[in-house]
C-alpha cells in the first residue's frame with residue numbers, strides 16, 4: 001500500500017516512516033553510528049603515533065600492576081598477557097592509519113594444576129581485553145558441563161545458548177572443559193554443546209572470548225578428539241606449579257591482605273608446613289595456601305579465646321607457630337603437634 | 352496503515368543500531384528483556400506471543416539482539432516487539448516496549464458501524480488481516 005502523506009496526528013512525513021526498519025535478511029550489518037565513523041578517520045601516511053601514550057590512555061597499566069602485585073610468580077603467563085596486549089595496541093595504531101587488520105582470535109586455553117591461578121587470571125584477562133577495546137563489557141561468566149549440557153533431547157541447545165547470551169560482551173570461562181566430551185558415548189549431549197561453541201567461536205568473535213581451563217594432560221586428549229576446538233584456540237597458556245618460595249610469598253601476600261602477620265618463628269613454621277604439604281596428596285597450590293591460612297586463623301582465634309587474657313592489636317594480628325603446628329600436616333612426625341586439637345583430627349581436611 | 356505503539360511510537364522506526372543501544376540502555380538499568388510477536392495488529396490486543404522466556408542476567412545487547420534476529424527469521428511477516436521489565440517496583444512493570452519488526456504490508460483497519468437501539472451507532476475498528484485465520488495473515492506467512 002502507499003502510505004498517506006502524513007499519518008493523522010503525526011508530524012513525521014510518511015516518507016520517513018519506513019526509514020531504517022530492518023527487513024529480515026537486509027540491513028544485517030547495520031549502518032555505522034556517526035561516532036564510530038568519526039573515530040575511523042585515517043591518519044596521514046607520515047603521521048606518528050605515541051604508543052606509550054596510547055597505552056597509558058587505555059588504563060591497562062593498572063591491570064598489569066594489579067597482576068604483578070596480586071599474583072606471585074607466573075612469569076610465562078604474565079609475559080603472554082603482555083604480548084597479547086602489545087598486539088592489540090599495535091592493531092589499534094594500525095587501524096588509525098587505515099591499515100586493515102583482521103580481528104585477532106583470542107580464544108584461549110589455560111592448563112595447569114588446581115589452584116594455580118587460572119580463574120583469577122581469566123578475570124584479569126577479561127578486564128584487560130575490555131580496556132583495550134576488544135570486549136564491549138569485560139565481565140566473566142564461569143560455566144562447567146552442568147551449566148551447558150542438558151539432560152534430554154532438545155535441552156542442550158537452549159541451555160548452551162542461554163549461557164552464551166549471558167557471556168556476550170565478555171569472557172566465557174569453561175572450567176574442566178574436557179567433561180564436555182565423553183569418549184565412551186558418541187551420542188552424549190556434550191557434543192551438541194561443543195558444536196554450538198565452535199560455531200560461536202568462529203562467527204561471533206567480536207561478541208565474546210572463550211577460555212577453556214583444566215588439567216594439561218586431559219585438555220590435550222580433549223583436543224586430540226576435538227581438532228575443531230583446538231584449531232580455534234589461538235593461545236594455549238600453561239600455568240606452572242608454584243615453587244616453595246613462590247608459595248611462601250603467596251602466603252605472605254594473603255596474610256597481609258587479611259590484616260595478619262607472622263611472628264618470626266611462625267614464618268619458619270609456615271615454610272616448613274608448605275614444604276610438607278606440597279608432598280602430600282590433594283595439594284592444590286595457592287588454594288592450599290589459602291586454606292592453611294584460614295585454618296590457622298581458626299586456631300589463632302580459639303587460642304585467644306582460651307587464654308582468658310586481655311588482648312591488644314599485636315595479639316589479634318600475630319600468627320604463632322602453634323597456629324600451624326596443630327595441622328594434620330605435622331601429625332605423626334612431629335612431637336609438638338597437639339593431638340587434642342580438634343582441627344588436627346578432622347580427616348576430611350587435608351590442610 | 353503504519354501501526355505505532357509503545358515507547359517510541361512517535362518516532363520513525365528504529366534502526367538495528369538504535370535498537371541495540373536501547374537494549375543496552377535497558378540492560379545497564381538492570382531491566383531484563385523479552386521478545387514477543389503477533390499477527391493480530393489490533394491496538395487492544397495486549398497478549399502477544401512470547402518468543403522464549405524473558406532473558407535474565409545479560410550484560411550485553413548482543414544476546415538479546417540474537418533473539419530478535421532469530422524471531423525475525425522465524426516470523427518474517429509478523430509484528431515483533433521488544434519489552435524491558437523493571438523489577439524494582441516489586442511487580443512486573445514494563446519499562447520499555449517498542450516495535451522492532453513489522454510486516455512488509457500493513458493493509459490497515461476497516462471502520463465498522465453497528466446499528467443500535469434508538470438510532471445509536473456503535474463504531475469499531477476491524478483489522479483487514481483478521482479475516483484470515485492465524486498463520487495465513489500477511490502474505491500467508493506462518
Ligand SMILES: Nc1ncnc2c1ncn2[C@@H]1O[C@H](COP(=O)(O)OP(=O)(O)OP(=O)(O)O)[C@@H](O)[C@H]1O
Nearest residue numbers: 070071072113114115116117118119120250286287
Ligand atoms: N600467583 C598467585 N599469587 C597469589 N595468589 C594466588 C596466585 N595464584 C592463585 N592465587 C590464589 O589462589 C586461589 C586459587 O586460585 P584460582 O581459583 O585462580 O585457581 P585455579 O587455577 O582456577 O584452580 P582450579 O583449577 O582448582 O579451579 C585464589 O584465592 C587466588 O587468589
Ligand SMILES: [Mg+2]
Nearest residue numbers: 118119120175
Ligand atoms: Mg578455577
